[in-house]
Amino acid sequence: MAVAGCGTNTARIVDRTGGTISDAHVLTEIEWTRSLDETSTARVVINPSGDCCERLGEVRSWRHSLAIWRDGTLAWSGPIIQVDWRQGEIEIFASDISAWLARRVPHSDMVFTDTDLMVPAQALIEDGFAPDDPGHTVQVVGPARVRGSRSYTTDVGQTLDHLLDLADTGIDFTVIGQTFVLLPEDHSASIGRLDDGDFPDGLVVSEDGASLGTRWVVAGGQNAAVIGSAGGSHPYYGLLERYLEESSVPDVASAEAAAASKLRTSLPVPVFIDSQEVTLSPQAAVDVAQLVPGWCIDVTSAQTCRQISQRLKIVGVKVVETGGSGDTPGSESVQVQVAATGAEATV
Incomplete structure (x- = not known):
């Protein structure tokens, strides 16, 4: 062991x-x-x-x-x-090497229609490194199982910001060495078990009330013209509404899927x-x-x-x-x- x-x-x-x-x-x-x-x-x-x-x-x-x-x-x-x-x-x-993407912009127009969000995530990384690659690989653990549409315009926005927007609404990512690891946000494979004895100096259990939301509204498109929402008043917590703007979301269905993804990770507390x-x-x-x-x-x-x-x-x-x-x-x-x-x- x-x-x-x-x-x-x-x-x-x-x-x-x-x-x-x-x-x-x-x-x-x-x-x-x-x-x-x-x-x-x-x-x-x-x-x-x-x-x-x-x-x-x-x-x-x-x-x-x-x-x-x-x-x-x-x-x-x-x-x-x-x-x-x-x-x-x-x-x-x-x-880590994701810092390079904070210094890169999209190098081509990219449009994704009703696709698993893991597809644009991988495309953004590959496009970001295409002109000058310091050495990277991408490992996709599995599909996001969150679908939607996204569009990106040449030279508009930092590539890492676009990737972080996807991480807000359906995927997770981490960097190990020179590898981007892309995961669905509900990935739940366990690598072991810990208890109090494994933390000899003690630990803190915290409840992050600032992250709670019972209803999410996601605004997409130019000038936040596309609106999607998920959730509502909760029988235990009441109504706590959160708002997110993501210009790369082009249609209502994608905005609703993004809102549902945010709701899953912020309810319960x-x-x-x-x-x-x-x-x-x-x-x-x-x-x-x-x-x-x-x-x-x-x-x-x-x-x-x-x-x-x-x-x-x-x-x-x-x-x-x-x-x-x-x-x-x-x-x-x-x-x-x-x-x-x-x-x-x-x-």
Whole structure:
């Protein structure tokens, strides 16, 4: 049985041509994240030695990428966004490869009529990288099972914003290394089970009332001319109406499908277990490599007044390792954030 364990993280600076600029031989701090429906980040602090300092002085934003391995397996990769040089150390900040799509626009007109939303999602990614590909792959886990129409115009809007709009109304995505993973928002495959013993420092069960909506209205087309809605007054919560504009939605049927998708993920009140401030036990019965946002974990907790036993979706992962100093040894911590929405089933 795989357990979280205590991994060892290593890093390398890579040129856009694929060549190695420098290995990070002396890492004092390293952290990387995985995120659902947003761009994840990584950060390293390096103490340069020998000619490593000269090579690290040549690191440039967007030209070079940061690659991180955990126990010899590629765990994270993406363009360097910021570099801070200080006396005796270099701090590097990077974002995953979805950051490229925040600097791309549609390169062709695209029209999709009554199609599964996974189709335009994949098309946006491929179009975004078509003129200049730093290296990417796309893995489609399954159809969104949410249909609709979408249209995109050459040079109008950032590609990542268009993808995020789809993530609001029917799909999920995450980035692992150089791979975009596209999933249906109701994907519920579980990678393991956790309980209070797997969170030795305790955890927080939170109810996200700000995300609740009992009726959703989605406005599409030019000047919000197309209106679709789903839901209404709820017998328990009453009426809480939410509004979303998405110009790429061209017709009423698509707007109604988008509204229904939003309703599924905001009713009942989303509940999440936040363990970002604590460390997952090394003996927890999960493999860190399998902690991928969009997959689920069965979680049972009775330590708080809000007891919960439910299949929860992974929405964030953070891995931090410090090199330590003096008599203080370095250590790795693995933190995971999971959330329950209307799409997850109680277990």
